[in-house]
Amino acid sequence: DAKTTQPPSMDCAEGRAANLPCNHSTISGNEYVYWYRQIHSQGPQYIIHGLKNNETNEMASLIITEDRKSSTLILPHATLRDTAVYYCIVRAGRTNAGKSTFGDGTTLTVKP
Amino acid sequence: DGGITQSPKYLFRKEGQNVTLSCEQNLNHDAMYWYRQDPGQGLRLIYYSHIVNDFQKGDIAEGYSVSREKKESFPLTVTSAQKNPTAFYLCASLTTGMSDTEAFFGQGTRLTVV
Numbered sequence: 001d002a003k004t005t006q007p008p009s010m011d012c013a014e015g016r017a018a019n020l021p022c023n024h025s026t027i028s029g030n031e032y033v034y035w036y037r038q039i040h041s042q043g044p045q046y047i048i049h050g051l052k053n054n055e056t057n058e059m060a061s062l063i064i065t066e067d068r069k070s071s072t073l074i075l076p077h078a079t080l081r082d083t084a085v086y087y088c089i090v091r092a093g094r095t096n097a098g099k100s101t102f103g104d105g106t107t108l109t110v111k112p
Numbered sequence: 113d114g115g116i117t118q119s120p121k122y123l124f125r126k127e128g129q130n131v132t133l134s135c136e137q138n139l140n141h142d143a144m145y146w147y148r149q150d151p152g153q154g155l156r157l158i159y160y161s162h163i164v165n166d167f168q169k170g171d172i173a174e175g176y177s178v179s180r181e182k183k184e185s186f187p188l189t190v191t192s193a194q195k196n197p198t199a200f201y202l203c204a205s206l207t208t209g210m211s212d213t214e215a216f217f218g219q220g221t222r223l224t225v226v
Contacts, residue, residue, distance in 0.1 A: 034214060043118075043202055043217030044155070087154065101171070102147070102155035 004088045009107045012082075018075040020106050022088030025069040030092045033064060035073045037084040038105070044087060047073065078110045115139065118203050118218035125197075125225050133188045133221045135203035144186035145204040145215070148172060155202060161186055190223065197225045 005023040012018040024033065032051050036044040048055055048062045050071070055062045061074040075082055087105040116137040125131045135144065143162045147155040157170030161180040175194025180186055186205075190197045200222050206215040 036215075041200070041220070041222075043204075043219050044215075046214040046216070049214060085154075101157055104154035 003101075004090060004103055006086075006088055006103060006106045008104065009109070011109050011111055012075075012078045014080060014110055014112050015077055018078040018082065018108055018110070020073040020075075020086050020088075020108060021070065022073070023070045024088070024090045027068050027090050028092070031090045032092070033062065033068075033071045034089050034091060035060070035062065036087045036089070036102075037082075038087065039084045044102075047086075078108075080110050080112065082108065083110045084108060116203060116205050116216050116218045118201075118221050120221060121219065123221055123223045125223070127225050128192045130192060131190050131197075131223065133190070133201055133203075133223070135186045135188065135218060136184055137205045137216070138184060139205060139207070139216060140183070141205035141207045141216070142183070143206050144180070146170075146176075146178065146186070146188045147202040147204065149200040149202060149220075158188065158201075197223060199223060 032049050034049040035047040037047055038044040048057055048060050050062045050064050052064055052068055064071045085105040085107050087102050089102055119134045145160040146158040148158055149155050156172050158172055158176050159167055159170050159178040161167035164180055164183050167178050167180050175191055177189045200220050202220045203218045204215040207213050
């Protein structure tokens with residue numbers, strides 16, 4: 001699985017958009033970008049994933065650059081409950097579920 | 113409801129004792145994973161299994177053992193050889209054979225060795 005790089009921490013004002021970057025310059029053609037978040041002392045929660053097109057769901061949007069070497073998770077209107085550690089991982093789909101290696105993630109703090 | 117269950121939520125053991133953490137899923141998922149998390153750090157992969165009766169070492173397998181006798185179950189044993197076993201342990205599962213799929217996590221077991 002490709003390695004990812006994320007900033008260790010970010011702050012965001014409540015109600016504003018939170019943009020969390022992730023670099024994955026060694027991503028392979030068959031690897032998807034996944035985002036999870038972990039609220040303190042709980043199991044990580046899936047947010048969104050994508051291959052090369054931008055994706056949006058009820059939680060967030062995922063923007064993947066054309067060369068697929070980086071991506072940005074966007075929380076359009078951050079709330080205090082969005083304070084968590086956000087993990088970006090890359091993993092092949094289909095039968096190659098791979099090792100699903102997580103890094104240290106980005107600690108997002110949403111402030112009132 | 114389908115899900116992945118880890119038990120117990122908190123576990124205390126004396127140093128030198130083996131301890132087994134339970135992970136059960138009723139999602140019919142093929143792949144299961146065990147991660148360790150230390151305070152302020154990310155998840156590190158201990159073991160994973162893609163099919164019954166087969167499993168692979170992750171990045172920090174030393175001092176741990178697993179079994180996968182049933183699709184639904186993937187117990188993790190923390191042995192006395194693990195030098196620093198106090199940590200938060202997370203189990204995850206996902207299905208394979210599809211083009212893409214997300215992992216589901218349990219709520220974790222916090223192991224404290226005294």
